[in-house]
Amino acid sequence: xxxxxxxxxxxxxxxxxxxxxxxxxxxxxxxxxxxxxxxxxxxxxxxxxxxxxxxxxxxxxxxxxxxxxxxxxxxxxxxxxxxxxxxxxxxxxxxxxxxxxxxxxxxxxxxxxxxxxxxxxxxxxxxxxxxxxxxxx
Amino acid sequence: xxxxxxxxxxxxxxxxxxxxxxxxxxxxxxxxxxxxxxxxxxxxxxxxxxxxxxxxxxxxxxxxxxxxxxxxxxxxxxxxxxxxxxxxxxxxxxxxxxxxxxxxxxxxxxxxxxxxxxxxxxxxxxxxxxxxxxxxx
DNA sequence: CAAATCCCGAGTATTTTAGTAAGCTATTGT
DNA sequence: ACAATAGCTTACTAAAATACTCGGGATTTG
Numbered sequence: 585x586x587x588x589x590x591x592x593x594x595x596x597x598x599x600x601x602x603x604x605x606x607x608x609x610x611x612x613x614x615x616x617x618x619x620x621x622x623x624x625x626x627x628x629x630x631x632x633x634x635x636x637x638x639x640x641x642x643x644x645x646x647x648x649x650x651x652x653x654x655x656x657x658x659x660x661x662x663x664x665x666x667x668x669x670x671x672x673x674x675x676x677x678x679x680x681x682x683x684x685x686x687x688x689x690x691x692x693x694x695x696x697x698x699x700x701x702x703x704x705x706x707x708x709x710x711x712x713x714x715x716x717x718x719x720x721x
Numbered sequence: 722x723x724x725x726x727x728x729x730x731x732x733x734x735x736x737x738x739x740x741x742x743x744x745x746x747x748x749x750x751x752x753x754x755x756x757x758x759x760x761x762x763x764x765x766x767x768x769x770x771x772x773x774x775x776x777x778x779x780x781x782x783x784x785x786x787x788x789x790x791x792x793x794x795x796x797x798x799x800x801x802x803x804x805x806x807x808x809x810x811x812x813x814x815x816x817x818x819x820x821x822x823x824x825x826x827x828x829x830x831x832x833x834x835x836x837x838x839x840x841x842x843x844x845x846x847x848x849x850x851x852x853x854x855x856x857x858x
Numbered sequence: 859c860a861a862a863t864c865c866c867g868a869g870t871a872t873t874t875t876a877g878t879a880a881g882c883t884a885t886t887g888t
Numbered sequence: 889a890c891a892a893t894a895g896c897t898t899a900c901t902a903a904a905a906t907a908c909t910c911g912g913g914a915t916t917t918g
Contacts, residue, residue, distance in 0.1 A: 586816055598863065607811070612908055614865070621865095631916020632862040647820060660828075674744075677847045679723055679840045683784060683831075690827040691797075694820075703816045710814045735894060749877055755896070768885020769893040 585650050586707075588626060589642040589700040596628075596635030616654060623653045642704060648695035658695070660687045722787050723844075725763060726779040726837040733765075733772030753791060760790045779841060785832035795832070797824045 587602045599617065603610040617636060620626045625645060626636045638645060652658065652666075659665030663672045664684045675681055724739045736754065740747040754773060757763045762782060763773045775782060789795065789803075796802035800809045801821045812818055 596863095600863080609908075611910075615908085618865070628864060629916090630864050630914080632860095633917065634863050634915085636864090677844070677851060679844045679847065682843060683835055683840075686831045686835075687828055690831050691824055694823045694827050698820055698823075703820075706819060707814070707816045710816065714814060733894095737894075746877075748879075751894095751896070752877085758896095765895060766885085767883080767893095767895050770886065771884085771894050773895085 585620065585625070585638070585645070585700060586703050588636060588638050589645075589704055590707075592638050592642055596633070596637050598635040601635075619653050620650070623649075625649060625653060638700070642700035645700045646696050647698045647700075647703070648692060650700075651695055658688055658692050660684045660691070664688050666692070722757065722762070722775070722782070722837060723840050725773060725775050726782075726841055727844075729775055729779055733770070733774050735772040738772075756790050757787070760786075762786060762790060775837070779837035782837045783833050784835045784837075784840070785829060787837075788832055795825055795829050797821045797828070801825050803829070 587606055588597055591597045599610050599613045602608070603613055617626060617628075621628055621636070624639055627639050628634070628636050648658075657666035657668075659669070661684045662670035663675060663678075664681060666688065672678065672681075724743055725734055728734045736747050736750045739745070740750055754763060754765075758765055758773070761776055764776045765771070765773050785795075794803035794805070796806070798821045799807035800812060800815075800818060803825065809815070809818075
């Protein structure tokens with residue numbers, strides 16, 4: 585998704601290209617992006633010169649959106665999963681459940697606050713810093 | 722650890738009792754508490770009438786302390802583990818690493834802010850609420 | 859038509875998790 | 889002394905999750 589954000593507005597990006605640039609197997613990417621497409625985060629264009637594009641602007645997609653599709657609902661333990669939490673008999677007077685809920689919300693808070701656009705900015709900064717050190721040495 | 726906190730100041734608590742009260746196998750508890758003892762969070766007393774006690778007051782032990790012993794260093798992904806993070810070639814200009822660091826710190830922040838004493842208070846409240854509903858119905 | 863791509867379902871190797879099992883060692887009460 | 893209690897240690901295991909690979913089909917473009 586970061587790679588797609590990087591080329592947002594330049595037409596469809598093929599998985600072959602993403603695979604090469606990011607060092608991830610094309611087959612594996614296909615599997616991952618399938619879910620992202622079904623979730624409406626990317627659009628696909630079939631056939632030669634086809635590929636994928638983000639379905640929304642990079643600042644409208646959060647890391648939380650992506651993670652929830654790829655990894656499932658945020659859930660430090662199953663009984664406090666964001667979706668379909670696993671039923672537990674002891675839940676009524678369980679002291680740890682409240683703790684896991686706090687953990688879950690704190691994770692979600694972080695992930696939902698970061699957009700793909702934020703990642704682009706961070707990447708630029710990383711690049712600038714790398715260049716700085718290059719010249720310095 | 723919560724059960725030991727519950728009986729803090731009453732002498733050693735045997736794993737047999739903890740196992741019965743908390744519905745966890747005694748054998749499994751032995752395995753878990755072994756690490757907690759080595760980490761200095763509990764003290765053991767061998768022999769008949771022996772058992773375990775917290776090594777510090779409940780307000781001096783955080784959930785983070787316990788989790789780190791039982792589950793290892795906090796690490797949403799291995800490359801940002803609190804201890805001995807796994808080396809990654811791409812780390813130099815990895816955009817996601819920073820995100821995972823924020824997630825890690827946010828989890829640690831929650832867990833380190835809750836003490837066993839806090840859990841005792843929460844448990845009391847859960848108990849009060851349960852009683853309230855019992856009378857109400 | 860052929861090449862480039864997306865699309866889909868199955869299969870797999872490794873690791874982690876949450877335990878079980880068996881047997882030893884230390885202490886205490888009678 | 890000795891039996892009962894309870895801690896201590898190592899090894900094993902069953903099930904699930906993870907991170908993939910593999911093969912083949914469906915679409916579109918030149």
